[in-house]
Amino acid sequence: MKQTDTEFSLATRLTRLGRDHELQQGFVNMPVYRGSTVVFKTLADLEQGNARFTYGTLGTPTIEALENAWSEISGAAGTVISPSGLGALALALLTTLKSGDHLLMPDSVYRPTRRLCTNLVEKFGIEISYYDPLIGAGIAGLLRDNTSTIFLESPGSQTFEVQDVPAITAVAKARGIKTILDNTWATPLFFRAHEHGCDLSVEAGTKYLGGHSDLLMGLVSANAETWPQLRKTYDAMAMLPGAEDCFLALRGLRTMNLRVQEAQRRGLEMAQWMAEQPEVLTVLHPAFESCPGHEFWKRDFKGSTGLFSVILKPGYDKRQLAHMLDNLEIFGMGYSWGGFESLIIPFDCRDYRTATRWNPDGLALRLQIGLEDMDDLKRDLRAGLDRLGQ
Numbered sequence: 370m371k372q373t374d375t376e377f378s379l380a381t382r383l384t385r386l387g388r389d390h391e392l393q394q395g396f397v398n399m400p401v402y403r404g405s406t407v408v409f410k411t412l413a414d415l416e417q418g419n420a421r422f423t424y425g426t427l428g429t430p431t432i433e434a435l436e437n438a439w440s441e442i443s444g445a446a447g448t449v450i451s452p453s454g455l456g457a458l459a460l461a462l463l464t465t466l467k468s469g470d471h472l473l474m475p476d477s478v479y480r481p482t483r484r485l486c487t488n489l490v491e492k493f494g495i496e497i498s499y500y501d502p503l504i505g506a507g508i509a510g511l512l513r514d515n516t517s518t519i520f521l522e523s524p525g526s527q528t529f530e531v532q533d534v535p536a537i538t539a540v541a542k543a544r545g546i547k548t549i550l551d552n553t554w555a556t557p558l559f560f561r562a563h564e565h566g567c568d569l570s571v572e573a574g575t576k577y578l579g580g581h582s583d584l585l586m587g588l589v590s591a592n593a594e595t596w597p598q599l600r601k602t603y604d605a606m607a608m609l610p611g612a613e614d615c616f617l618a619l620r621g622l623r624t625m626n627l628r629v630q631e632a633q634r635r636g637l638e639m640a641q642w643m644a645e646q647p648e649v650l651t652v653l654h655p656a657f658e659s660c661p662g663h664e665f666w667k668r669d670f671k672g673s674t675g676l677f678s679v680i681l682k683p684g685y686d687k688r689q690l691a692h693m694l695d696n697l698e699i700f701g702m703g704y705s706w707g708g709f710e711s712l713i714i715p716f717d718c719r720d721y722r723t724a725t726r727w728n729p730d731g732l733a734l735r736l737q738i739g740l741e742d743m744d745d746l747k748r749d750l751r752a753g754l755d756r757l758g759q
């Protein structure tokens with residue numbers, strides 16, 4: 370089977386990528402290669418590194434199959450894989466930054482990314498400033514002579530501000546500044562990061578690629594211009610994923626299109642239903658007009674997934690919220706998302722935002738819609754909302 374069959378649609382390619390009929394002796398799936406040492410045939414081969422694979426830290430057929438498949442679906446020149454999404458974000462930042470640089474971060478960024486900046490990136494003498502995620506082309510006004518990287522995350526974590534990615538990457542390109550996008554929510558299926566000008570795109574494979582809450586993984590894909598630097602940084606550190614995890618990710622890839630399409634359908638239905646509940650003030654879902662930056666979602670995205678937030682009407686307190694959440698039967702309270710199970714968490718960004726103010730009129734909840742029966746899910750939430758008023 371060919372590695373590249375670009376004449377087929379993405380859905381078809383997801384079922385074919387990273388498989389080789391001959392190498393697999395006819396079996397449908399790739400075996401798991403575990404390995405450190407690679408043995409060379411001759412002294413000349415050893416001295417010249419003359420082999421397809423030379424050492425475990427530089428790649429195995431299992432890792433390479435996933436890297437190539439991800440590059441194909443992302444429209445990227447190359448991909449490297451880390452043992453977690455956060456690890457992949459660290460790798461992306463280490464690729465484009467050096468001491469003395471200035472980094473721009475959106476105020477809506479995933480909170481562990483902010484911690485990564487404070488606890489690690491700043492240590493290397495890199496200046497960081499946070500910006501309003503809705504700034505668009507106005508980002509030009511924040512650039513300094515030493516700005517080397519603009520980080521984007523669209524939509525933002527928890528609060529779902531959709532960024533004007535093409536406007537920001539255009540400003541960056543004109544000034545020779547690198548852009549890194551956290552594309553986890555949309556995945557390459559719903560947002561084409563490199564086509565919209567991003568140099569590096571990061572996906573927490575932990576979410577929709579894994580799809581079953583049993584995998585931690587991060588993937589960084591690069592455009593042609595940035596790929597050599599990304600690979601060089603990656604090979605210097607050798608923070609590789611485990612072989613079994615790559616196998617799980619390749620398995621996840623086969624059903625990923627089906628799962629994100631279904632996540633889209635369920636997310637939209639539930640967000641609409643939540644918007645109609647009397648306790649709910651507003652819905653923060655990129656496909657809804659009430660979401661900041663909705664016009665950019667409409668213009669640039671090919672779909673939406675199953676994670677969104679709601680703001681409750683004012684007047685409910687912590688005790689009532691606990692009464693609602695503690696007694697839910699199906700929705701679990703937990704971080705992460707993208708699995709088959711529905712989740713809900715409260716959140717509050719007031720304490721740590723610096724460039725923008727987060728001051729909603731009511732309590733905020735983030736929901737991940739899983740694969741349970743929709744009526745069961747609505748009954749669980751309706752009972753929870755009833756408890757909120759008690």
Ligand SMILES: *Cc1c(COP(=O)(O)O)cnc(C)c1O
Binds near residue numbers: 554
């Ligand atoms: C979960 C998540 C990550 C990190 O992924 P892990 O594998 O849990 O480290 C990064 N970015 C976003 C937007 C996420 O939701």
